[in-house]
Amino acid sequence: QVQLVESGGGVVQPGRSLRLSCAASAFTLRAYGMHWVRQAPGKGLEWVAAMSADGRDKLFADSVEGRFTISRDTSKNALYLQMNTVRADDTALYYCARNSDPGSTWFFDLWGRGTLVIVSS
Amino acid sequence: SSELTQDPNVSVALGQTVRITCQGDSLRSYYASWYRQRPGQAPVLVIYGENNRPSGIPDRFSGSNSGNTASLTITGAQAEDEADYYCKSRDSSGNQVVFGGGTRLAVL
Numbered sequence: 001q002v003q004l005v006e007s008g009g010g011v012v013q014p015g016r017s018l019r020l021s022c023a024a025s026a027f028t029l030r031a032y033g034m035h036w037v038r039q040a041p042g043k044g045l046e047w048v049a050a051m052s053a054d055g056r057d058k059l060f061a062d063s064v065e066g067r068f069t070i071s072r073d074t075s076k077n078a079l080y081l082q083m084n085t086v087r088a089d090d091t092a093l094y095y096c097a098r099n100s101d102p103g104s105t106w107f108f109d110l111w112g113r114g115t116l117v118i119v120s121s
Numbered sequence: 122s123s124e125l126t127q128d129p130n131v132s133v134a135l136g137q138t139v140r141i142t143c144q145g146d147s148l149r150s151y152y153a154s155w156y157r158q159r160p161g162q163a164p165v166l167v168i169y170g171e172n173n174r175p176s177g178i179p180d181r182f183s184g185s186n187s188g189n190t191a192s193l194t195i196t197g198a199q200a201e202d203e204a205d206y207y208c209k210s211r212d213s214s215g216n217q218v219v220f221g222g223g224t225r226l227a228v229l
Contacts, residue, residue, distance in 0.1 A: 035218065037164075037220075044205075044207065044220060044221075044222050044223040045156070045158075045164065045207050045209075045220040045223070046220065047209075047217065047218035047219065047220060050218065059216055059217060059218075061217060062217075095163060095164070097164075101169070101170075104151060104211070104215070105151060105152045105154060105169060105170055105210075105211075106151075106154075106211060106218065107154035107166055107169035107170070107209075108154070108156070108164070108166060108209070109166050109169075109175055111163040111164055111165070112163065113163050114163060
């Protein structure tokens with residue numbers, strides 16, 4: 001079954017680090033651009049980061065630039081989001097999403113169920 | 122980065138037609154895609170590109186684009202269409218992705 005499953009969320013203290021994982025099933029991650037999107041409780045969707053299919057291009061939202069990194073392990077078919085120096089406003093449900101558009105539109109045709117990150121002392 | 126603006130709340134009578142709009146300068150350069158999010162669920166792609174529906178999305182969903190505005194139209198709204206709808210595009214630089222603030226659709 002084609003799916004994405006996120007993990008690694010939890011409660012983390014401000015200023016600490018956390019790594020989120022996104023496991024892909026029934027398709028090869030490296031064939032697609034992959035994204036992280038988050039949703040704070042009761043709020044809308046916010047794009048966080050992206051990695052191109054070839055892995056060479058990485059993009060970040062201004063709100064996380066310099067604190068978060070995105071990576072993948074092709075042998076494990078998994079995508080990661082390394083969150084450093086977390087802040088209270090990083091509290092959110094984090095989704096990974098697949099971009100199936102080889103062109104310029106970038107539409108996300110597959111989403112995971114998300115993993116919840118709570119930043120609290 | 123640019124912004125995408127959506128009306129926060131829209132309502133439609135059961136079986137009627139409703140249009141949800143999304144405005145932003147980047148829409149002059151990039152198509153929007155639209156996502157439906159029901160309570161407690163992950164977003165689901167409903168429209169992408171010029172006017173394309175993924176498999177499994179009913180044909181009552183359609184999209185259109187004009188200038189800096191993208192629109193999602195539901196023709197003959199059903200109770201199960203009640204949800205939050207988000208537009209998404211790239212910003213004008215092409216280096217970031219932006220979501221609209223979302224529109225909560227109530228089907229009355």
